[in-house]
Amino acid sequence: MRAPEVLSVREFRAGLAATLKRVRDPSGRPVFIGAHRRPEAVVMSVSQYQELSEAAERREAVAEALASVRAEGLEPSPEDLELFTAVAVGELSTDQLRERVPARYVR
Known part of the structure; x- marks a missing residue:
């Protein structure tokens, strides 16, 4: 840079x-x-500021969710970590995450 x-x-x-x-x-x-x-x-610009703010909020939400899971003595699978990372960078919405994670465990 x-x-x-x-x-x-x-x-x-x-x-x-x-x-x-x-x-x-x-x-x-x-x-x-x-x-x-x-x-x-x-x-x-306001749009640039909003993008930065939203990205920071996503990263913080993912970090809090992972910390909560780990506080319960669990470790997310590599596949779950990949999904959480996709949310953190904005490639996946939280609604999409909520759909995909449980679907992985339904047999």
């Missing part, structure tokens, strides 16, 4: 409209702002 471009506070203020347009663009990347070219703040 390359180092982000960092705008000075003066550059940010002078180009506020352009910066907002830049982050609103669907392919736009967050803009870093700071003093002496050291990042101190980030400006990003």
Whole structure:
């Protein structure tokens, strides 16, 4: 990952409209702002922020679920861990997980 471009506070203020347009663009990347070219703040679109928040919530929920299972003295199978990982990265919804796990044990 390359180092982000960092705008000075003066550059940010002078180009506020352009910066907002830049982050609103669907392919736009967050803009870093700071003093002496050291990042101190980030400006990003609301959709980018929501994606990051949702990803963090998924990872936290998976970590809590696994901790709960392990607190009961159980260890999830490799297949179950794979499903939980898919939820954590957003490839699988929790509803899909709820359908798949019990279905694996029905004979």
